Amino acid sequence: MIDTYKSLEVKSVFQIPDGMVLVAEAELYQLEESSLLGKTWTMKDLEKRVQRQSKWIKENILEKPLFKKYLDVENGGCVFYPTPGTGEKWSFQAKGMADFLDQHFSEIYSR
Template sequence: MSQIITARVSIQIPNNFELINKEDYQELKHQSTFGRTWNLNDLRKWCGNKSPQWLKENVLENPKYSREIQTMIDRGELIHRGSKGSPWLFKATRMQQFLEDHWNEFSW
């Protein structure tokens, strides 16, 4: 027969920390991108420093997402200039939502 142990633990939280619920955290995270524009390096950081090649193959040039990507281009939420330097510009909040919507589909 298995045993059950019940424990009551007190954890002291430093004064410079706050506990918040997940929904509030997600909202704060969303606000951190509000009104911002990302380049490809910003997108890489948001995706855990994936390579530009990985982002192109799995997200930006993936046929599975071509309609959504084209819609973002048409709406001015994504700009692909095809030039040297950083040819990609993204409306951060829109790209963040796209990544959240498809998170489980990517080959992380």
């Protein structure tokens, strides 16, 4: 049996609105990644990124011993853990934390 295929060539014109550009997906990812370089997040920024409140973030990510060992700046990680009672604030290296969240998504959200 011989397979025969028919093809139809269609040419279309799509107008891109002023102020908009068409960017390859890989390039978009690179742009997003580079936008995090040198940035720090507050706890409020992390809440927006994770879409959870700080209590949940602390219980499910920051205070889990395995994650804390990896994340703590004292161990070369991307999270500054404030000393209780000092008034210090949480601080997160944005790119490092974003990478961690991506790499450990299933571990963070599994019950």
